[in-house]
Amino acid sequence: MSQCNRRTFIVQLVAGSSALAFGRLSVADEAKKILTEDDAYAKSMGFRLDTTQVDQAKYPKHTVEQKCSECQLFSGEPGEPLGPCSFFGKRLVPVDGWCRNFKPNGAA
Incomplete structure (x- = not known):
């Protein structure tokens, strides 16, 4: 089992949030x-x-x-x-x- 420290968690959280934000922007442009x-x-x-x-x-x-x-x-x-x-x-x-x-x- 891999360990997830706080730093890794924060980096993954920021990366995931950014991906969601950019996805919403592209939907807004489409509309x-x-x-x-x-x-x-x-x-x-x-x-x-x-x-x-x-x-x-x-x-x-x-x-x-x-x-x-x-x-x-x-x-x-x-x-x-x-x-x-x-x-x-x-x-x-x-x-x-x-x-x-x-x-x-x-x-x-």
């Missing part, structure tokens, strides 16, 4: 990526960067008033062109974007 229309999941949700470009034949309930900035899943800051969307894993979406999962602010 800040901008969602594109080419993303496979975005395509399946009918995502558009501009709500005026939505196919009305395919999504007849869509209106141009429906946009990311008016959705309860959007948590962007007022005046910013992009903001995180909880539906797309906090990826950044434009305020004028749209997807078929649009939920108006204040809806239950």
Whole structure:
């Protein structure tokens, strides 16, 4: 059985903590990526960067008033062109974007 002295324990603790911290930073960077229309999941949700470009034949309930900035899943800051969307894993979406999962602010 190997002995673990205090110095070895502290060094391993610091190394492990650093690894966890860097792992969290890389996840945070991933979450800040901008969602594109080419993303496979975005395509399946009918995502558009501009709500005026939505196919009305395919999504007849869509209106141009429906946009990311008016959705309860959007948590962007007022005046910013992009903001995180909880539906797309906090990826950044434009305020004028749209997807078929649009939920108006204040809806239950």
